Amino acid sequence: MNFDLTDERQMLQDTLRRFLTDRYTTQVRNDILSIEAGQSVEIWTELAELGVVGALFTEDCGGFGGLGFDLAVVFEELGRAGVVEPFLDNAVLAGGLVAALGDETQRAQLDEVIQGRLQMALAHGEPTTRYDLSRVNTTAVEKEESIVLNGRKAVVVNAEAADVLVISAREAGAVDDEAGISLFLIPRDAQGLTVEGYALLAGGRAAEIVLEDVTIPASARLGVSGEAFAAIEDRIAAANVAICAETLGAMETATRLTQEYLMTRKQFGRPIGSFQALAHRMSDLLIEMEQARSAVINAAGHLESDRVIRERHVSAAKNLIGRAGRLVAEDSIQMHGGIAMTQEYELAHIAKRIVMAEHRFGDCDHHLERFIALSAA
Amino acid sequence: MDLSYSDEEIAFRREVRAFLQDKLPPELSGKVRAGKELAKADYEGWHAILNAKGWLAPNWPKAFGGAEWNAVQRHIFEDECALAYAPRIVPFGLSMLGPVLQKFGSKAQQDHWLPRILNGEDWWCQGYSEPGAGSDLASLKCAAVRQGDHYIVNGQKTWTTLGQHANMIFCLVRTDKDAKQQEGISFLLIDMETPGIEVRPIVLLDGSAEVNEVWFTDVRVPVANLVGEENKGWTYAKYLLTHERTNIAGVGFSQAGLAAVKRIAKSEISGGRPLIENPHFAARIAQVEIDLMAMSTTNLRIVSKAAAGQAPGVESSMLKVKGTIIRQQINDLARRAAGVYAMPFASEAVEGTNAPLPDPLAAGPVAKQYFNNRKLSIFGGSNEIQRQIIAKTTLGGAK
Ligand SMILES: Cc1cc2nc3c(=O)[nH]c(=O)nc-3n(C[C@H](O)[C@H](O)[C@H](O)COP(=O)(O)OP(=O)(O)OC[C@H]3O[C@@H](n4cnc5c(N)ncnc54)[C@H](O)[C@@H]3O)c2cc1C
Numbered sequence: 200m201n202f203d204l205t206d207e208r209q210m211l212q213d214t215l216r217r218f219l220t221d222r223y224t225t226q227v228r229n230d231i232l233s234i235e236a237g238q239s240v241e242i243w244t245e246l247a248e249l250g251v252v253g254a255l256f257t258e259d260c261g262g263f264g265g266l267g268f269d270l271a272v273v274f275e276e277l278g279r280a281g282v283v284e285p286f287l288d289n290a291v292l293a294g295g296l297v298a299a300l301g302d303e304t305q306r307a308q309l310d311e312v313i314q315g316r317l318q319m320a321l322a323h324g325e326p327t328t329r330y331d332l333s334r335v336n337t338t339a340v341e342k343e344e345s346i347v348l349n350g351r352k353a354v355v356v357n358a359e360a361a362d363v364l365v366i367s368a369r370e371a372g373a374v375d376d377e378a379g380i381s382l383f384l385i386p387r388d389a390q391g392l393t394v395e396g397y398a399l400l401a402g403g404r405a406a407e408i409v410l411e412d413v414t415i416p417a418s419a420r421l422g423v424s425g426e427a428f429a430a431i432e433d434r435i436a437a438a439n440v441a442i443c444a445e446t447l448g449a450m451e452t453a454t455r456l457t458q459e460y461l462m463t464r465k466q467f468g469r470p471i472g473s474f475q476a477l478a479h480r481m482s483d484l485l486i487e488m489e490q491a492r493s494a495v496i497n498a499a500g501h502l503e504s505d506r507v508i509r510e511r512h513v514s515a516a517k518n519l520i521g522r523a524g525r526l527v528a529e530d531s532i533q534m535h536g537g538i539a540m541t542q543e544y545e546l547a548h549i550a551k552r553i554v555m556a557e558h559r560f561g562d563c564d565h566h567l568e569r570f571i572a573l574s575a576a
Numbered sequence: 577m578d579l580s581y582s583d584e585e586i587a588f589r590r591e592v593r594a595f596l597q598d599k600l601p602p603e604l605s606g607k608v609r610a611g612k613e614l615a616k617a618d619y620e621g622w623h624a625i626l627n628a629k630g631w632l633a634p635n636w637p638k639a640f641g642g643a644e645w646n647a648v649q650r651h652i653f654e655d656e657c658a659l660a661y662a663p664r665i666v667p668f669g670l671s672m673l674g675p676v677l678q679k680f681g682s683k684a685q686q687d688h689w690l691p692r693i694l695n696g697e698d699w700w701c702q703g704y705s706e707p708g709a710g711s712d713l714a715s716l717k718c719a720a721v722r723q724g725d726h727y728i729v730n731g732q733k734t735w736t737t738l739g740q741h742a743n744m745i746f747c748l749v750r751t752d753k754d755a756k757q758q759e760g761i762s763f764l765l766i767d768m769e770t771p772g773i774e775v776r777p778i779v780l781l782d783g784s785a786e787v788n789e790v791w792f793t794d795v796r797v798p799v800a801n802l803v804g805e806e807n808k809g810w811t812y813a814k815y816l817l818t819h820e821r822t823n824i825a826g827v828g829f830s831q832a833g834l835a836a837v838k839r840i841a842k843s844e845i846s847g848g849r850p851l852i853e854n855p856h857f858a859a860r861i862a863q864v865e866i867d868l869m870a871m872s873t874t875n876l877r878i879v880s881k882a883a884a885g886q887a888p889g890v891e892s893s894m895l896k897v898k899g900t901i902i903r904q905q906i907n908d909l910a911r912r913a914a915g916v917y918a919m920p921f922a923s924e925a926v927e928g929t930n931a932p933l934p935d936p937l938a939a940g941p942v943a944k945q946y947f948n949n950r951k952l953s954i955f956g957g958s959n960e961i962q963r964q965i966i967a968k969t970t971l972g973g974a975k
Contacts, residue, residue, distance in 0.1 A: 327845040329915045334848065354916040375848060398921040400782075400943050405919065466712035476960050525908075532950050536710055536958065537735050540780050540787075540951055547781035554911075555943065558918050564856050565846075 219280040237404040247315025255290035260298040267502030271444040278448025283402030288357040293319035293365040295434040300422030320361035322352035330561040339368035348413040358406035359396040377428040382421040401555035443520045453531040487523040494519040511573040514566040521563030528553040596660040605661035611940035616741040647882040658828025669693035669700035680804040703733040703747035714757040720749040729795040739788035763809035765801040782944040825875040825899030833906040840913040890969040893962040900952040910942040918943040
């Protein structure tokens with residue numbers, strides 16, 4: 200057993216933490232939150248130049264990482280600073296699926312992604328699918344050399360900034376069959392594709408996408424017709440590892456801020472941390488932090504394992520982080536009192552990141568049910 | 577023991593319900609239901625409707641223009657209002673200052689200020705908290721120094737709810753620096769138009785604009801605006817807090833909130849079926865509903881004690897703690913129920929789109945409300961302070 204990071208990952212962590220501490224201050228981030236685009240192109244480009252996107256891809260796709268622990272290291276740092284730029288959407292989800300299923304031409308685009316010059320997003324979920332991965336109503340029908348898509352995609356994060364969308368659609372099977380789902384690479388400005396965007400509560404933007412007779416060449420399909428599900432499930436497992444690590448990082452910031460506040464804020468002539476009612480709650484948060492860290496390590500360490508083992512660990516982590524995260528967010532706010540309710544205070548954004556992370560790819564109930572099903576399998 | 581309402585109480589409930597059906601404008605209840613921020617005019621309009629009926633001040637004696645309802649009637653009224661998605665009554669003039677003036681104000685102050693609260697001429701806000709004085713309110717520093725017929729006020733108040741709409745603020749100020757903390761505080765009524773007052777908005781974490789900082793620089797306040805005696809303000813402040821804590825359980829809000837959760841869970845689809853049929857989620861709803869049923873009775877037990885003239889003591893702290901926990905749990909359930917559609921920022925942002933939107937979005941800004949209502953366990957005496965009060969009452973002797 201060895202719980203140390205490799206030298207490369209340690210270096211990556213140090214570099215990223217230093218960069219974000221200097222460059223991604225509360226002020227800078229709050230400014231980004233208030234701009235129309237919801238993300239900073241400069242910061243995105245700088246981080247890409249630093250190799251942060253590359254660290255999320257494997258070597259055969261032009262990256263230098265891409266494994267569970269690489270994701271964990273990067274996203275923990277991003278979470279610590281409350282970064283809102285779309286690393287998950289570009290590199291883990293859309294980019295990850297192109298890497299997994301794409302042919303040589305399609306994968307060539309990943310170079311641009313790694314360098315921060317091209318953006319992507321994954322459009323998979325639909326208005327009535329909630330967290331089910333196999334439920335796809337959007338249809339794709341092949342007619343001669345082209346494919347026609349119709350349907351609706353829900354809360355597609357980063358859709359407006361994406362040059363290219365990875366969109367799932369059904370080519371065969373019943374609405375919730377795993378078989379029959381395909382993925383397509385479609386330019387965002389394709390004819391018949393409308394993107395209605397809006398801001399997200401915890402930063403960044405998403406959109407509702409409507410596809411009306413969107414016609415693309417058959418060469419836009421990623422991989423074999425109807426066989427995309429396994430890759431989707433695998434990349435969403437990776438996304439959940441990333442989200443868990445990001446939430447862990449945010450939880451660290453929340454507990455650090457709370458700890459500092461309890462030691463400095465005085466009421467009734469003494470630091471509020473000296474009130475046992477708060478001191479014990481702080482201790483409970485720190486205990487949960489250790490559990491959360493272990494859950495992330497478990498999930499990251501099993502991301503390359505066989506499906507059932509991988510999914511079981513990922514669902515375990517998402518469930519635990521969901522519970523511990525909510526506790527940390529709520530108690531951190533409570534122990535701060537009014538100050539934590541203000542938008543400009545760092546904890547406000549961090550708490551929103553923590554709680555809203557549950558809403559992507561399954562909350563703790565969903566993953567509890569999944570864990571039960573996988574354990575029975 | 578009789579769990580049913582009396583005939584008069586049932587008739588009263590019917591009367592209130594009919595009134596709300598008749599007089600509550602649908603665009604107003606629609607806004608409340610959708611969780612939108614209300615404009616000043618929305619509150620003022622609703623106040624005027626209630627005032628025309630004589631129902632704006634349920635707790636005031638008839639002599640002052642109130643409805644003089646007993647605690648059970650008030651409870652029924654608050655319940656029905658919440659279920660009908662009526663705007664809340666802005667409490668600062670009506671539930672807080674009014675009772676203080678009625679008990680401690682001079683005849684001249686009563687005659688001048690009370691009618692203006694009812695007819696909407698004045699909008700009051702509460703200037704208690706300061707950056708350094710939250711839970712430890714008695715440590716407040718905002719100072720008033722007497723100069724002839726005026727007090728000169730210098731200092732800062734914060735967290736002033738809806739202060740941006742107010743033309744008047746009632747403040748706790750320090751008038752004696754040397755006395756024991758609680759003994760050097762006075763209760764002043766201050767016109768917000770007076771030179772030297774500056775109101776700065778504080779944006780809350782959900783983006784809402786409901787609280788403010790209020791700064792005072794050499795603000796001249798006529799001595800006639802002192803309530804009661806100088807340096808006795810703490811007594812009045814504490815009296816006010818007991819009124820602030822009526823309807824503290826928020827049972828009506830919880831019931832309306834739970835109905836919203838069920839509505840969302842019916843329209844949200846999970847595994848091909850409405851979420852409300854998911855045993856796990858159904859259990860979560862049931863758990864809160866069971867707590868709420870008991871809470872409602874706890875509330876009524878305490879309320880009827882108060883109706884019988886017994887002052888609720890430590891029970892109101894218990895109601896505050898449990899009531900806010902339940903409300904926050906319901907907010908949490910609404911957020912969970914909405915799934916991915918909890919993520920968009922405000923409903924307004926989404927309503928602007930042309931795309932046909934699914935039902936979950938009609939749920940309103942559930943995540944925004946979840947974050948905004950973290951305040952429930954912080955203000956009005958934080959839940960830790962309430963537990964401290966309960967503990968002191970029951971374990972006070974244990975040293
Ligand atoms: C949205 C909102 C609206 C408000 N509106 C108004 C208003 O209109 N007018 C007004 O005057 N004020 C208002 N307040 C202020 C509110 O009353 C204070 O926030 C509250 O009194 C807590 O004070 P604080 O925020 O300074 O927290 P602090 O008092 O600093 O408390 C921080 C933490 O320490 C805990 N704590 C403090 N003392 C103890 C103790 N002895 N034992 C155990 N734990 C303790 C608290 O419970 C809390 O968890 C509002 C606040 C909010 C958030």
